[in-house]
Amino acid sequence: MSAAKLRADGATALFSVLEQGQSLRQSFAYLQAQHNEKDKAWLQEMVYGVLRNLPQLQYWLRQLLHKPLKSKQKIVEHLLLLGIYQLAFSRVSTHAAVAETVGACDKLKCNGLKGLVNACLRNFIRQDLNAHRSEDPRIASGMPKWLYRRLKDNYPQNLPALLVAMNTRPPIWLRVNQQQVSLDDFCDALSEQHIQFDTNIADAPQAVILRKGYDLTTLPGYSQGWFSAQDGAAQLAAGLLSAQPKERILDACAAPGGKTCHILELQPELDECLALDLDAERLHRVAENLERLKLNAELLQGDAAEPETWWDGRSFDRILLDAPCSATGVIRRHPDIRWLRKDSDIEQLVQTQAQLLESLWPLLKAGGTLLYATCSILEQENRMQILRFLRDHQDAKLSPVHPQDTPEQPGMQILPGDREMDGFYYARLIKC
Known part of the structure; x- marks a missing residue:
């Protein structure tokens, strides 16, 4: 496969995320399948690198392009971002970065813009723009404005270290x-x-x-x-849930099944482990994981927020609610998340999480345990969510998961990079 084709596919992946709102999981598999293992790794390195440094790359691009490209030519802006990233952050030779990025215009059917691409990249080198980076800390952070603001509000004391961790490649x-x-x-x-x-x-x-x-x-x-x-932070869930023999367990929002499988690995003598998910296709992934690991669970498609449509009336001893969230804790692993999420998404997610807590709580036996989990690092989805639930439910008691876990500061917030883990939040509740 030609180097020009490789760069064209990189621009296509970036366009799908930044212009069409698709996740890399949707678009990347097909593009990577066309390349050998070495080229797959290069493609991922370049695309992830652009997404992690997008504000700085756009800062430079605005100095190189007199006006934005439109319509079918828009993809060439993403090709330029890829070319600039190679010049500024990668070990690709200057000649290859310029020549092969220009050559990718053929693959993108934008031959008429070859001169523009060549001129922009040559000017980047000639003007030594790499030595002139933005002094705006938000641009340097690689984060969109809304997320930078929320992180600054939530973590004013350790913001610089947090931002570095969120841009560090995970193990x-x-x-x-x-x-x-x-x-x-x-x-x-x-x-x-x-x-x-x-x-x-x-x-x-x-x-x-x-x-x-x-x-x-x-x-x-x-x-x-x-x-x-499975990341180390996600591996904590099954231990914190602490399922016991002969119990009935619900893993709500179970797909892709990593935590379901871990629960069964730690406790194979359950009466039942029910893995519930709204998405039938994602539930199929749970089945595949269970089969490969030689484990057994009951799979059920259904909406955890509407138990009246699927619940058989038998209470659960323990419930794991790995709630839909902003996924801000796993941005280092999935850098497209920062550009797919919007500030307006957070309030809707908070409402969904609250609804799930309200809907699942009645399904829990007296004395039973509900473990609330997210891969978010935003207080609105985590600590504030549990504070609200404890305030509104007299039959709910916090079960501490670490020494500093108190009703006033409930749960455990793991930040990206803590013990090499992703960002995660856990709070354990007991039904009185």
Whole structure:
């Protein structure tokens, strides 16, 4: 595959996110499938890099383009962003970055703009714009205005460190399926293949962190269900839920099933584990994960906010509510999120989370546990959400998950980079 085609596909991926509002998960798989493993990695590195540095790249682009491009030519702006990123942040040679970015115009059917692309990239080099970066801290942060403002409001004391963590490439976490293999035996198998990893990770006893990127399907034990890919923060959920033998468990909003599987791995003697999700296609992914890991759960398509449409009337001992959220805690892993989310989304998400809490609480037995979780780092979705619920429900009591977890400051907020984990929030509630 030509270098020009590779860059054209990068521009196409960026256009799909920034102009069409598609997630990279929607558009990237098809584009990457056309390339070999080395080119796939390069493409991901470049596209993710543009998304992480977009405000700075746009700052430079405004100095190079006299007026924005329109209509079918708009994709060339995204090609220019990719070219500028290569010149400013990558190890691609100057000649290749310019020549092959210009050549991508052919693939994008924008031959008439080759001169413009060449001139912009040459001017970037000639004017040494890389040495003249914006002094605006928001632009330097790589965040959209609305998110930068919310982060500044929520974390005024440690904002710089938080922003660095949110733009740092995350490690690959694995969770060992102790129903199929011991941690020691899995690590021995990794060592035999000279795979670099770490273990003995606090609060995540089944976890392994890989120190290099690998095709996970080629790792030992993949087809035998020895492990799953799951960030360390997400691995805390099953332990905090602490399911016991003969109990009935509900994993609401279960897809893609990582936490469902972990619950079953830790406690195989449940009476029932019901994995519920609104999306039938995503529920199919839960089934695939269960099958590979050789686990069993009851799968049900339904809306957790409307239990009257699916609930059989039998109460649950424990409920895991991994609520829909802004996903601001996993931006380092999915940099497109920052450009797909809007400020107006947050209030709607807060309302949805509150509705789910209200709808699921009656399904819980007296003395039962509800674990509320999000991969958000915004207080409105986390601490403030639980404060409101505790205020409005006299039959709800906080069950602390760490020493500083109090009714006044409920839950545990993990920030991106804490113990190498993604951003996550947990609060555990007991029904009195």
